[in-house]
Every structure is written in structure tokens, then in C-alpha cells.
Amino acid sequence: MGYPGVARIVESTVVSDRIIGVDVGGTKIAAAALEDGRLGEASLTATETHETDRFLDQLAEIVRGHGEADAVGIAVPSVVDFETGRARFSVNVPLKDVPLRQVLSERLGGCPVFVDNDATCAALAEALDDDGEPVAKVVVMITVGTGVGGGIVLDGRIFRGATGAAPELGHMIVAADLKDGAPPAPERFPHPDAIESWAAGRELDELGEQRGIGKGPKVVEAAKAGDEQAIDAIRIIGERLGVGMANVINLFDPDLIVIGGGVSTAGELLTRPAEDAARRLALPGVGTKTRIELARHGVHAGVRGAALLAAHELTAIERTR
Numbered sequence: 001m002g003y004p005g006v007a008r009i010v011e012s013t014v015v016s017d018r019i020i021g022v023d024v025g026g027t028k029i030a031a032a033a034l035e036d037g038r039l040g041e042a043s044l045t046a047t048e049t050h051e052t053d054r055f056l057d058q059l060a061e062i063v064r065g066h067g068e069a070d071a072v073g074i075a076v077p078s079v080v081d082f083e084t085g086r087a088r089f090s091v092n093v094p095l096k097d098v099p100l101r102q103v104l105s106e107r108l109g110g111c112p113v114f115v116d117n118d119a120t121c122a123a124l125a126e127a128l129d130d131d132g133e134p135v136a137k138v139v140v141m142i143t144v145g146t147g148v149g150g151g152i153v154l155d156g157r158i159f160r161g162a163t164g165a166a167p168e169l170g171h172m173i174v175a176a177d178l179k180d181g182a183p184p185a186p187e188r189f190p191h192p193d194a195i196e197s198w199a200a201g202r203e204l205d206e207l208g209e210q211r212g213i214g215k216g217p218k219v220v221e222a223a224k225a226g227d228e229q230a231i232d233a234i235r236i237i238g239e240r241l242g243v244g245m246a247n248v249i250n251l252f253d254p255d256l257i258v259i260g261g262g263v264s265t266a267g268e269l270l271t272r273p274a275e276d277a278a279r280r281l282a283l284p285g286v287g288t289k290t291r292i293e294l295a296r297h298g299v300h301a302g303v304r305g306a307a308l309l310a311a312h313e314l315t316a317i318e319r320t321r
Contacts, residue, residue: 126295
């Protein structure tokens with residue numbers, strides 16, 4: 001028996017259809033084909049963010065570039081109405097109020113398309129083993145890229161909340177001055193006091209440029225080579241992220257928190273200070289069984305999760321026929 005806000009992920013561990021998964025980011029789009037349970041080589045394309053029609057044309061072109069497909073899964077950095085595939089709100093890509101599921105299916109000649117939040121798709125990939133079985137009861141995914149996203153999987157089921165919008169972990173308010181009451185409404189999102197405004201990739205860009213290193217990838221490269229300024233920049237992002245992780249631990253007492261996204265390529269240089277801060281700030285006695293790990297599928301978790309989601313939905317449709 002199901003329960004509100006939660007959707008079953010995988011009924012069958014065998015993926016026999018050819019599914020194309022697409023992970024849309026604010027700066028790049030990754031795509032790959034999933035066939036017989038194996039994810040093919042991913043393509044990377046700079047995201048067209050200036051105009052919606054050009055962006056939709058780009059998505060269709062990327063999908064067609066990966067050959068025939070029985071279905072397509074799209075992971076987007078947006079608040080998504082899963083039933084209709086409409087993006088209710090979108091921060092880094094031009095998708096607000098776009099019925100992406102319908103529009104993209106039409107541009108692909110009627111191919112079934114399924115759309116969900118990018119971090120939710122990444123969480124799905126990380127929450128299942130290679131046989132499609134849950135790796136833990138409560139899995140929380142935090143993605144750190146252009147923005148900060150979150151996904152939750154409970155006993156092998158995606159948690160989407162009452163309206164399908166949950167969980168927007170990157171928009172937790174973590175840095176507000178509450179001395180005189182609540183902070184004012186933001187002119188735009190993310191809210192300046194949200195974790196996304198403090199720990200996203202663009203914040204690492206800023207810290208790197210302040211130190212004369214360059215933007216995020218260069219900071220990670222320099223840190224791995226032992227540059228103390230770069231290591232400190234990543235430490236700051238990690239500790240900021242750890243504040244949000246402490247809230248996640250206090251809220252969900254999860255078995256597993258998985259860190260993914262482009263910034264996670266910093267590895268333990270990011271996760272160690274993040275975990276230290278999270279353990280220090282979480283309520284004693286909560287999260288005693290919580291493991292904090294890097295994403296097993298790395299930056300391809302979103303692509304794999306989008307494909308797995310589409311595979312399940314396609315199977316569900318076929319079973320009703």
C-alpha cells in the first residue's frame with residue numbers, strides 16, 4: 001500500500017528497453033542511453049539558457065543524437081509537477097510554466113517523455129543497487145553544482161511531497177538574521193539566506209577568483225595539487241554545506257546522505273569539512289547511524305536516474321495495456 005507524497009521506483013530489476021536519460025544543468029546538459037541496465041557514454045553540451053524555444057530545440061537535438069529510444073527521462077533543475085511534466089518554477093534554465101513532457105514528446109515524434117527534478121533523479125540512481133534494490137531505508141541526496149538540489153528516497157520510493165515539489169533542500173534558509181523577525185521576501189530566488197546562495201558552485205567560483213585561482217574547476221584542480229588557498233576555499237563551501245546537512249540529519253535521521261554534482265569532484269576536500277560541520281551542529285543523539293558519502297555514480301547520477309525513472313514509468317504504462 002502506498003502513502004501520500006511517495007512514489008514506487010522500480011517494480012522490475014531488468015531494464016530491457018532503450019532509454020535515453022538527460023540531466024539538465026544551469027551550465028551543461030549531460031545525456032546517455034541506458035540499455036540492458038548499462039549506461040552508455042555521456043555527451044556534454046553547454047546549456048542554451050537565453051530563450052525557451054532554442055532550449056527546447058537543443059534538448060530534442062541532444063536526444064536524437066543518441067539514437068532511437070523507447071522513452072526519454074529528463075532531469076531538470078526545476079519544481080516539477082510530475083503528473084503533467086510541467087515545470088512550475090525554474091531558477092537556472094528557461095522552463096517556468098513550460099509543459100516539458102508534452103512539448104518535448106511532440107518534438108520527438110511522440111516518444112514517451114518523463115520529467116522530474118534533477119536531484120530527485122540523482123537520488124534515485126544512488127538509492128538503488130545494480131539490481132534495482134534499495135541500498136538503505138532513508139537516502140538523502142544533495143547535489144552541489146550551479147545550484148544546490150536535494151532528493152529523498154524512502155524504502156526504494158521517491159518522496160515528492162503533497163504536490164510533487166519536494167524536497168527543495170537547497171532553499172533551506174540557513175543564514176538569516178532573525179533578531180527583528182523574519183527576513184524580507186527576496187527579489188528573486190534563491191533567497192540570499194538559503195543554502196544555495198552560500199554553497200553552490202558559483203560561490204566556489206567567487207572564492208576562487210578572490211584568491212586569484214580562477215573559477216570552480218580550477219579551484220578543485222589546484223586544491224588536489226595541494227594549493228592551500230584552494231583547499232581553504234573548498235573548506236568554506238564544505239562547511240556551509242554542512243550547515244544544511246545538519247538540518248537534514250535533524251529532520252530525517254537518514255541512513256545515508258549522498259553528495260553529488262559538479263563540485264563533488266573535490267572529493268574528501270569537500271565532504272570532510274561538510275561532515276565535520278554537520279556532526280558538530282546536529283542535535284546529539286540524532287544521525288548516529290547516518291553515513292555521508294560521495295555519489296557512486298559521480299556526475300552521471302542525474303543521467304542514470306532520469307533514465308531509470310523513464311524505464312519504470314514506461315514499464316508501468318505497458319503493464320496497464
